[in-house]
Amino acid sequence: MTDPRNPGPDPDPKKPSLTPPPGSCDAHCHIFGPTAKFPYAADRTFTPPEAPLEDLQRLHKFLGLDRAVIVQSAAHTTRHAVLLDALERGAGRYRGVALIRPDTPDAEVAQLHEAGVRGARLHFTPHLGPAPSMETIEAIVAKIRPYDWHLALHVAGDGAAEHEKLVRSLPLTVVIDHMGRPGLRAGLGSAPVTALLRLLDTGSVWIKLSGSDRIATRPPSMADSAALARKLARHAPERVVWGTDFPHPNTHGFVPNDGELVDLLAEIAPDAAALERLLVTNPVQCFGF
Numbered sequence: 184m185t186d187p188r189n190p191g192p193d194p195d196p197k198k199p200s201l202t203p204p205p206g207s208c209d210a211h212c213h214i215f216g217p218t219a220k221f222p223y224a225a226d227r228t229f230t231p232p233e234a235p236l237e238d239l240q241r242l243h244k245f246l247g248l249d250r251a252v253i254v255q256s257a258a259h260t261t262r263h264a265v266l267l268d269a270l271e272r273g274a275g276r277y278r279g280v281a282l283i284r285p286d287t288p289d290a291e292v293a294q295l296h297e298a299g300v301r302g303a304r305l306h307f308t309p310h311l312g313p314a315p316s317m318e319t320i321e322a323i324v325a326k327i328r329p330y331d332w333h334l335a336l337h338v339a340g341d342g343a344a345e346h347e348k349l350v351r352s353l354p355l356t357v358v359i360d361h362m363g364r365p366g367l368r369a370g371l372g373s374a375p376v377t378a379l380l381r382l383l384d385t386g387s388v389w390i391k392l393s394g395s396d397r398i399a400t401r402p403p404s405m406a407d408s409a410a411l412a413r414k415l416a417r418h419a420p421e422r423v424v425w426g427t428d429f430p431h432p433n434t435h436g437f438v439p440n441d442g443e444l445v446d447l448l449a450e451i452a453p454d455a456a457a458l459e460r461l462l463v464t465n466p467v468q469c470f471g472f
Contacts, residue, residue: 203448204455208424209426210251224262231430279301302335303333308338336357359388392451396434
């Protein structure tokens with residue numbers, strides 16, 4: 184039985200008016216199941232509808248996206264079979280972000296790297312479980328640093344400001360998911376937004392311009408979240424990437440149309456050079472395509 188709080192993606196995406204350039208990358212998306220082959224973990228914190236690789240590939244073909252970064256879901260926890268299968272079938276078009284624990288065997292980390300994983304994700308959002316301790320973070324960093332992986336951080340609210348000191352202390356590249364999910368009712372001068380700008384200035388922090396639907400204050404309009412994405416992209420155009428977040432897990436109320444998310448790129452990267460950098464050049468550098 185699926186969780187009613189996870190309705191799944193819009194089944195009828197619109198054809199975008201914007202045509203992404205060749206080699207464009209969806210830098211944040213997920214795969215769920217099929218559960219008959221890749222069952223969800225018993226200790227998961229949510230139960231999404233199935234969204235297998237075939238659904239993702241169909242969507243990407245429709246939208247005009249050629250590459251993807253597939254982020255291991257907390258519904259599958261550290262069972263990476265679903266991710267490994269997708270990376271193999273992607274034949275070089277995909278990269279992965281894993282969920283690593285301090286007790287993850289070194290041999291498994293090596294296997295994940297060989298398959299195309301280039302990052303490990305940490306959650307600082309209560310709905311996905313307790314935040315990791317500093318001891319846990321240090322153990323995970325020690326496991327992934329030899330492979331030059333990035334550390335992906337999922338924060339929300341004031342999290343970008345609250346964890347700024349932590350991010351600055353990390354001895355590797357950090358990628359902040361979903362623009363840090365700040366509350367936009369406080370405007371673009373709020374503490375978490377200014378923290379994001381300072382972190383971009385370090386030169387070792389990247390930001391995913393994904394999750395516009397999650398932080399929009401007046402959905403279905405995403406004008407305010409697009410304004411944040413545009414601000415971040417102008418501030419550090421060489422260290423931002425973009426993603427759909429398909430199939431939009433843990434979405435409560437407003438589920439975006441993925442074609443409309445692509446068209447939002449016209450506001451975020453308003454010229455061909457900016458679009459090429461955001462969708463093609465930057466993902467190659469950040470994820471090692």
